[in-house]
Amino acid sequence: MLIDGQIVEGQGAPVAVVNPATEETITEVNSATADQVEAAILSAKNAFRDWKRTPAPERAEMLHSFAEWITANADSLAVTLTREGGKPLVENRDEMGWSASCLGFYAELGRMERGRVIPSGEAGQLNLVVKEPFGPVAAIVPWNYPILLLMWKLAPALAAGNTVIVKPSPYTPLSTLEMCEAMAKLFPSGVLNVVTGEAEVGRTLVASPDVPLIAFTGSVETGRNVMRSAADTLKKVHLELGGKDAFIVCEDVQLEVAAKGAVWAAYLNTGQVCTSAERFYVLGDIYDDFVEAFMSETQKLVVGDPMDDATDVGPLVRGVQRDRVEAQLAAARGAGARVLVGGDRSSDRGYFLNPAVVVDVDESMDLFREETFGPVAPIARVSSLDEAIERTNSSDYGLGANVYTLRLDYMLKAMEEIEAGTVWFNDPLTDNEAAPFGGMKASGNGRELGPEGLEDFRQAKHVHIDTKMDMKSWWYPYKEYVRHQAEHGTAPG
Numbered sequence: 001m002l003i004d005g006q007i008v009e010g011q012g013a014p015v016a017v018v019n020p021a022t023e024e025t026i027t028e029v030n031s032a033t034a035d036q037v038e039a040a041i042l043s044a045k046n047a048f049r050d051w052k053r054t055p056a057p058e059r060a061e062m063l064h065s066f067a068e069w070i071t072a073n074a075d076s077l078a079v080t081l082t083r084e085g086g087k088p089l090v091e092n093r094d095e096m097g098w099s100a101s102c103l104g105f106y107a108e109l110g111r112m113e114r115g116r117v118i119p120s121g122e123a124g125q126l127n128l129v130v131k132e133p134f135g136p137v138a139a140i141v142p143w144n145y146p147i148l149l150l151m152w153k154l155a156p157a158l159a160a161g162n163t164v165i166v167k168p169s170p171y172t173p174l175s176t177l178e179m180c181e182a183m184a185k186l187f188p189s190g191v192l193n194v195v196t197g198e199a200e201v202g203r204t205l206v207a208s209p210d211v212p213l214i215a216f217t218g219s220v221e222t223g224r225n226v227m228r229s230a231a232d233t234l235k236k237v238h239l240e241l242g243g244k245d246a247f248i249v250c251e252d253v254q255l256e257v258a259a260k261g262a263v264w265a266a267y268l269n270t271g272q273v274c275t276s277a278e279r280f281y282v283l284g285d286i287y288d289d290f291v292e293a294f295m296s297e298t299q300k301l302v303v304g305d306p307m308d309d310a311t312d313v314g315p316l317v318r319g320v321q322r323d324r325v326e327a328q329l330a331a332a333r334g335a336g337a338r339v340l341v342g343g344d345r346s347s348d349r350g351y352f353l354n355p356a357v358v359v360d361v362d363e364s365m366d367l368f369r370e371e372t373f374g375p376v377a378p379i380a381r382v383s384s385l386d387e388a389i390e391r392t393n394s395s396d397y398g399l400g401a402n403v404y405t406l407r408l409d410y411m412l413k414a415m416e417e418i419e420a421g422t423v424w425f426n427d428p429l430t431d432n433e434a435a436p437f438g439g440m441k442a443s444g445n446g447r448e449l450g451p452e453g454l455e456d457f458r459q460a461k462h463v464h465i466d467t468k469m470d471m472k473s474w475w476y477p478y479k480e481y482v483r484h485q486a487e488h489g490t491a492p493g
């Protein structure tokens with residue numbers, strides 16, 4: 001862990017870090033005790049005074065150096081990530097690239113402006129909106145993109161002048177811990193702190209009166225708990241939560257392209273992406289051909305050792321996660337769904353599950369309504385784009401949605417009507433760090449990336465400056481002002 005610039009061991013209970021591909025324990029990582037969490041918060045609080053005043057170009061240089069360190073250590077970090085999280089190595093190498101790029105983006109954005117000048121009500125006055133950091137921010141992160149999702153918080157938070165206390169997922173702390181030494185060297189003591197542990201450590205951060213902002217990515221259920229407990233100290237919560245993204249396939253698509261895109265969107269990171277496509281709505285005319293093409297592409301995927309570059313689909317992160325996916329599949333089957341391929345375990349060792357294609361599904365089934373977070377693609381037939389959009393919007397979630405079509409009228413309709421933070425046309429799951437990412441409805445209330453992602457880590461202060469030392473006509477006695485108004489219809493000059 002990293003507390004006040006020092007690398008320290010947790011003094012709390014050990015938590016096993018397990019390799020999802022082998023089910024073997026890699027190591028144990030001690031949790032932070034409540035006292036250690038408090039020490040990390042205090043160090044972030046103390047460091048905030050100077051960090052807030054550090055010139056933005058200096059902060060930018062440090063963020064760039066951090067990006068360079070990640071790039072230089074990408075291979076090692078990616079291997080650690082694969083060992084602890086099971087995501088294929090090829091994907092984790094990309095995660096390092098995106099993470100470095102995010103740091104570079106906010107390093108520059110953070111020095112562009114810190115507010116605006118607004119027209120004042122009178123000559124000789126100046127009205128400013130000054131954007132200020134909050135203070136010590138807690139960044140609570142899940143296991144599916146442990147470094148990237150951390151950077152989406154840490155980069156804008158630091159660029160805006162906040163200090164940060166990071167809590168990685170107990171499943172994937174090793175890659176974050178690997179960065180601690182670099183963080184200690186690159187940033188002043190206390191600016192960046194890392195505490196490890198399970199939910200309790202997160203709860204302590206959320207409960208602290210000294211942490212004014214929680215930046216959280218995780219499940220809807222935990223998001224609700226975070227929001228509830230944040231109410232006690234009235235702190236701001238930035239929530240990036242789960243999803244049940246729809247994937248709509250219109251009748252004008254090139255089948256092979258749409259099927260390959262759909263397979264990518266369904267199974268990337270073994271379906272453990274918050275924006276994984278988890279519900280497919282296919283327009284009637286092409287439904288049968290699409291299902292056929294989708295099945296054929298699914299059967300080509302290589303499931304296996306995530307360290308092997310030939311692997312397309314690795315294991316799920318934990319046994320409980322696989323159990324959850326299997327339970328959803330079993331319940332859907334019980335309700336009449338048909339699993340055309342996959343859904344079975346591909347190995348006795350490791351939390352592997354063969355990618356599943358499921359038909360005869362509808363929104364009465366959890367599989368088609370609740371987040372699955374596994375390699376399962378349930379496909380339903382719809383009669384029109386209107387029906388597809390209506391069913392897309394019938395969900396509580398609103399993270400992302402995909403539409404395959406080249407018809408401009410379809411694009412405009414879908415763009416306007418779909419209730420989701422991102423709508424992708426013909427290019428699933430492609431983020432752009434200059435554009436905001438986040439959810440509508442139960443998928444959250446924050447935005448990461450883009451200028452919006454910086455804004456979420458700043459608060460606005462209005463500064464009203466009058467450069468004249470004169471009496472104001474509306475001061476006491478107030479009745480004089482009122483009388484003048486009544487007699488002349490204007491304020492006294």
Ligand code: NAD
Pocket residue numbers: 140141142143144145149167168169170197198199200201202203206217218219220221222223225226240241242243273274371373399438439443444
């Ligand atoms: P999770 O909610 O179980 O845990 C997330 C983090 O919160 C972990 O670090 C955990 O230790 C911590 N935590 C747990 N209980 C807490 C509490 N009461 N107070 C404070 N912290 C607490 O989620 P997970 O299983 O790690 O991640 C998977 C979920 O994350 C999925 O639902 C997925 O959709 C979501 N996710 C969302 C996005 C997004 O950007 N919207 C991105 C990735 C993952």
